[in-house]
Amino acid sequence: MTANPEPELPPLHESLTWLTPLSEARAAALIAFLTEPAPADVLDLGCGWGELLLRVLAAAPRARGRGIDSAPASISRAVQQARARGLAERVELEVVPGRDADLTPADAVICIGASQIWGPPVEEAQPLDYAAALQALRQLVRPGGRLVYGEAIWSAPPHPAATAPLSGRDDEFVTLDALVELTREAGFEVLRVDQADLDEWDVFEAGFRDRFTRWLAAHGDDDPAAPAIRDRHEQQRAAYEEDYRGVLGMAYLCLCG
Incomplete structure (x- = not known):
């Protein structure tokens, strides 16, 4: 018996500007950090659909950019947006x-x-x-260059309910203080330390769940896959709102090489 194919959900870019909990104000600060002084080239590792990379290039009109991501759909969206914004000749976007x-x-x-x-x-x-990532990134930032490093952290001590929807491990992430120390050990100068607030997380998680809502609106309750999609929406909502909200965090570090 052939299993039913997994329903194709709407792409996340239809519900989210950023593939991370990030406000417009915080994004603007990160872009200003990366473009003052103006860079000659910009590298985005795991660029998703390229929103931050493209905005940096728009703010630094002489810079060239390169974005890489393993998701073909994300890179396809990034390419489309680069063309729409007149940036295609200044950016290389790769599925790798x-x-x-x-x-x-x-x-x-x-x-x-x-x-x-x-x-x-x-x-x-x-x-x-984190240490392996920061050591590798240290080799990719030219002397005097700048790095925006964003990564998950524990904003509060993890507990079993919070870790269960993730990896189930208390040691999956580190605290913000521990991450800052790791960046210094890797040879970076730490110029600014921020982390996403709960408003940013609420917007991100709501946008992430919105793909389920969009699918249900397009297919209706009579679709055989509808119960499973509703279950996925509820599981995601409960995991965030009842379990790891305020415990799982996202740090944004502005570093100088």
């Missing part, structure tokens, strides 16, 4: 796992939620290897 990419140093580097490039596969549910 970060581990396999031929990388060269840049003046401005972005790495948000992509530390797993240099660590164990996500499927192994091992602690995130």
Whole structure:
């Protein structure tokens, strides 16, 4: 008996501007950091659909950019947006796992939620290897260049209910203070330390669940897959609102090489 195919959900870019909990105000601050002084080149590792990379290029009209991501749909969206914004001639967007990419140093580097490039596969549910990521990134930032490093942290002590929807491990992430220390050990100068607030997380999680709502609106309750989609929506809502809200955090570090 052939199993029913997995329903195709609407793409996340229809519900989210950023593939991370990030407000417009915080994004503007990160862009200003990366473009003052103006870079000659910008590298975005795990760029998703390229929103931050493209905005940096728009703010630095002489810069060239390169974005890599392993998701073809994300890169397809990034390419479409680069063309729509008149940036296609200044940016190279590639579908390639970060581990396999031929990388060269840049003046401005972005790495948000992509530390797993240099660590164990996500499927192994091992602690995130921040140190390996930061050491690799140190080699990709030219002397005097700038790095925006964004990564998950524990904003509060983890407890079983919070870790269960994630990897189930208390040691999956580190605290903000521990992350700052790891960046210094990797040889970076820490210029600014921020983390997403609950408003940013609420917007991000609501947008993430919105793909389920959109699918249900398009297909109706009579679709055989509707009960499973409703269950996925409720599981995601409960995991966030009842379990890891305020415990799982996202740090944004502005670093100088």
